[in-house]
Amino acid sequence: MRYSGTVRYAVILTEEVAAWLQSCHPTKAERDKIIARFRFVFGLLREFGPPIGRPHVDRIGDYENLWEAIVDHRTGAYRAFFGLAKDGAVVVVAFGAVKKRQRFPPDVYRQAEQRVREAVARYDEERRTHDDQTRFVPFP
Numbered sequence: 001m002r003y004s005g006t007v008r009y010a011v012i013l014t015e016e017v018a019a020w021l022q023s024c025h026p027t028k029a030e031r032d033k034i035i036a037r038f039r040f041v042f043g044l045l046r047e048f049g050p051p052i053g054r055p056h057v058d059r060i061g062d063y064e065n066l067w068e069a070i071v072d073h074r075t076g077a078y079r080a081f082f083g084l085a086k087d088g089a090v091v092v093v094a095f096g097a098v099k100k101r102q103r104f105p106p107d108v109y110r111q112a113e114q115r116v117r118e119a120v121a122r123y124d125e126e127r128r129t130h131d132d133q134t135r136f137v138p139f140p
Helices: 015-022 029-048 106-129
Strands: 010-014 055-059 067-072 076-084 090-099
Touching: 010 015, 010 029, 010 106, 015 076, 015 090, 029 055, 029 067, 029 076, 029 106, 076 106, 090 106
Parallel strands: 010 090
Antiparallel strands: 055 067, 067 076, 076 090
16 A cells, blocks of 8 residues: 555644654654654555554444554554544544553553543534644644
8 A cells, every 4th residue: 555645534643642652662763663654654544544444553342433553663562542533534643552462451442542532522622613722733
């Protein structure tokens, strides 16, 4: 699959996930590689949305609006959780984690779902009120 750069979905990052990406690995060279891979996945999300599926995106089945952007790197399995806003065209990335085992503990998914729900609600409210005091950051 080749990324052509067509934008069909907006990818919006919370400040939390933007900060996590800047600290996801202690070594700058490795962190830069991980961020580059997330940029690629976010680019695919911009063009195709969540239907791109594995190996780049997966829906967390036990939750109504919880997805994960997937970056596998030799230092770990990095995940940025996200949900879709009401307008259906906007992906809100809300939380990041590094998976060291086959599955995350259930509390990681619960925490991610709560943060995604809050971020999507905040985005929907800001879109409704056109509030310029956004707590989101531009696509990297």
